[in-house]
Amino acid sequence: MMNEIFPEELSEGWLIIYIDDIIICSKTWEENMYRLSRVLTKLQSVNMKISLKKCHFVFKELKALGHVVSGLSLGIDKNKVSAVLLKPMPQNKKEIQSFLGFAGYYRQHIKDFPSIARPLYKLSEKDTVFEMTVDRVKAFESLREALTTAPLLLMPESKLPFKLYIDA
16 A cells, blocks of 8 residues: 555655555755655645654664665664574574575575575475585575675665666
């Protein structure tokens, strides 16, 4: 529903929505106030109300849903990742699936995620015997390392040219 209310804002890349949480990204105070006004006006036009008790306005950095949002960048919340680093090598399919679910949540931060994770996904398949082979251990370690060194993602500047890389 929220995606239907804010199609332009989402396509412009400065609005992040998760269920009923809205994050507005901007570089300047003026830009933030303009965007906030746009969002509030649209919410009002569809008779949606906000709870001021639950609102946080104008933060330089915000931790939300396992991410750190800062200006126009999106990073991984290192506190969320540190717990996974302390866990030992998975010992069964359930642990592999749990790890893949966690890592998959951050897949947009990990270059070549599908290629790296492929051996672990194959291991999690129903009829595959659980065995941590060398390539599976390497995949696990590579993903774990990638989570700790994941780059910040930046919102694209729509007025500037940029390259689009697709990992299918």
